[in-house]
Every structure is written in structure tokens, then in C-alpha cells.
Amino acid sequence: MQARRIRLLNTTPAAAAAGRWLAGQLDLGAAHEKTLRFGFDIVFSWLTGMGLVAAVSFLLGSFAQGLTAAAAAFILRVFSAGAHCSTSGRCALVTVVVYSTIGKAAAVHGLATSPIFVAATYTVSAACLFARTAPRDSRDLRNLRFRPVAVFVLLTYLLLSLQYLGHSSFASSIAGAVAAGCLWQSCSVTEPGARLIMGVDSLLDAVGVD
Numbered sequence: 001m002q003a004r005r006i007r008l009l010n011t012t013p014a015a016a017a018a019g020r021w022l023a024g025q026l027d028l029g030a031a032h033e034k035t036l037r038f039g040f041d042i043v044f045s046w047l048t049g050m051g052l053v054a055a056v057s058f059l060l061g062s063f064a065q066g067l068t069a070a071a072a073a074f075i076l077r078v079f080s081a082g083a084h085c086s087t088s089g090r091c092a093l094v095t096v097v098v099y100s101t102i103g104k105a106a107a108v109h110g111l112a113t114s115p116i117f118v119a120a121t122y123t124v125s126a127a128c129l130f131a132r133t134a135p136r137d138s139r140d141l142r143n144l145r146f147r148p149v150a151v152f153v154l155l156t157y158l159l160l161s162l163q164y165l166g167h168s169s170f171a172s173s174i175a176g177a178v179a180a181g182c183l184w185q186s187c188s189v190t191e192p193g194a195r196l197i198m199g200v201d202s203l204l205d206a207v208g209v210d
Contacts, residue, residue, distance in 0.1 A: 007210045009052075010089030011044035018044075045088035046074065049095035056100040065173050066103025069181030070095065072157060079150040080129055082188035085201040089210050094200060098184055106177035115162055121179040122158040125186035126151055132189040157182060 007013075019037030023029075028036070050070060057066025085091040129150055161175035187193035 005208050005210050007089060009048055009092040010087055010210045011048055011092075012041055012088050015041035015044050015088075041088055045091055048088070049092040050074075052092060052096035053099045053103075056096055057103045060100060060104045060107075062100075062103040062107035064103075064170075065106040065177040066100045068174050069102045069106065069177035070099035072178040073099070073181035073185040076150060076153050076182050076185050077188075079146040079153060080185065080189055082185060083194035083197040084188075085197065085204070087210050090201055090204045093204065093209065094197070099181060102180045102184070103177055106173045106180065109176075115165060118161045118165060118175060118179050119158065121183050122154050122161075125179075125182050126154050128183075128186035128190050128193070129154075154182060154186075 016037050018040045019033050022036050023033035026032075050067070053070045054063065054067050057063045060066070085094055129147055132144075157178055161179060164171045165175050188197060
């Protein structure tokens, strides 16, 4: 008997249903329906991941740090792309684990204890964008053209962090959370980062998580 799969966080079935319904309402063909399903899957997956990060971070007492880290990294990801899990459910699970952990670490330890730490973190993040792995799909290839924008996003985060760093322990924790979130996202475009995420994806698949 085949083991039961865990699909609790997988938004793909809901996205497929939403895509079929909207395509039917607009009398669109199969190609447009596929585009709608893909768009819905991205939106539903993002909402699921961010909602879980917010909930778990709230329970951990690091709501602002976890949510800010995830949101800042998502903005960077729009322009940098990067490796991802093969299902929306696994992506959501990795998202909540990574950014909730970053948020909690930032809230407890500050993470941004000096301007040197922050500057070094963003320097490594920018270096990762230029040491990225070979594009895996058309979307990743497209985002190569947006690399200057991704670097600009990192520079903006750096300047804001340096401006508010030291104003208060809360401001420093936010700066640290954003820096660490961007570092994780930037690492996901490199070959070692991609292999790590693919390894996690395979592990989750092996234990039955979709």
C-alpha cells in the first residue's frame, strides 16, 4: 500500500481549481488557463508562507522580525530568483522554518551588533548574486537581467540598516533580520545553496510531504 502523502500546505490543487474557474468565466483557452493556474499558485503559496511565518513568529515572540525578514527577502527574490522546492507545500514549509528561525534569532541575539556585521552580510549577499548557478529555467534566465536591480535592493537595505542601527535594540533586531533574510535568499541563487534546497526538497519528498 502506498504511504499517505501530506498535502496540508500544498496550494497547487486550489490554484488549479481557481485557474479553471476563472478561465471558464472569461472563456479562455488551455494556454491561458495554465498561466492563470501558475499565477494563482504563486500568490497562494506566498500568502500561505507569509501567513505561517507571521503566526509562528508571533508565537515565538518575534513577529516583527520574522515577518520583516520574509518580506524583505521576498522583494529581493522578485529580482534575483533562486532555487525553490518542487511543490508549493514544501516551499511554504521551508519558508516558515527559515524565516521564523531568523526572526527569533534576531529578536534574541540582535544579529546586527555593528555596522561592520551588516555591511559584511550585504557584501556577501551581493557576491552571491554574481556567483549564481547556471539558470535552471526561463524565469531564472530572465532574472539575470534584473541582477542590477537586485543589487540596488541590497544597497537600499544596507543604507536603511546603517541609518537606524543602534537607535534601539528593536531597530537593530529588525536590521539584523532583514540582513540575514537577504543572505539566505542570495545564497539560494548559488550552486551550493541550490543543492541544499534540492536536498531538503528530496528529504521532504521522502517523508511524504507534498
